Amino acid sequence: MESNDDLVKRRRFGEHLSAGARQLGLGLLDPLYPPTCLNCEAPLATPDTLCAACFAQLRPISDPLCPRLGLPFAADIGPDAISAEAMADPPPFGRARAAVVYDEIAGTLVSRLKYGDRPELARFCARLMAGAGHELWQGGPVLVPVPLHPARQWSRRYNQSAELALALGKLTGLAVDTSLVRRARKTRQQVGLSGEGRQRNVAGAFAAHAEVLVRAAGRRVVLVDDVYTTGATTKAVTRTLLRAGVEAVDVMTFARVVIGADMPI
C-alpha cells in the first residue's frame, strides 16, 4: 500500500511540474493534473477541497463542548460545565478550539499540509477553523502561529502553522504576527513522546519577541497550530507569552486528538 508520504511526494512532483509549466505559460499541461480530492484523489470539479464522501467523514467539533479545552461532550451538561481534564489540569490558556477531530482523514490533510508545501490546503483548513473558532475572534485578537525552529523551517521551507494563521487572518480580517514568539531552542519532534516527555521536550523552548508588549498591547493572542495532541506545545508557548506580559491567550487548531476517537499518531 502506498504510504501518505509516498502520496505526498508523488503529488509534490506533479505540482512542481504543473507549477513550472504555469510559470512558463504552458497552461496546456494542467489537464494532466486535474483537481482531485485532498484525501482520496477522486476527480473533482474544483481544486483544494474534499469529495462529498470524504467531507462527510470529517468529524466537526461543535457544541456541546468543554469551554476551556474544546473537548466535545456527548451530551449538553450545562453552559458552565468544564471537562474532567480541564478540572484536573487547568490549562494556562483561556480557551482551546479545534475544527475537527483528529482522525484518519484529518491526519492525511495535516500530513500533506506539513510536508506537502501546499498553501491551498491551508486555505481549506482555515475555512473550517474560521467557523469553529468564531467565539475567539471577538475583540480583535492577534493571530500568532506556533513557531518552528529556524533550522527546521529552513529544511522544510514552510511553517504549516504560519500558513494556517495567514489564511485565517485573510478570512477573519484579524491581524497576524508571525514573529511574536520564536523557538529559542531546537526540540525533537513530539511524535512518539509520552505526555510528560512532550512537556519536558518543549519546556523553555520558546521566547517572546522583545517588543511583545507593544505589538500585542491590549489584545488577546490566539495561538494557531495544526493539531492539538496533549497541548504540551501550546501550553509552553502560552506560558512564554503570559510571562512576557500578554494578558490572555486562546488556542485555535485545525484538528484535535479526542481520547476514545481513532488516533493515527
Ligand SMILES: [Zn+2]
Ligand atoms: Zn475523497
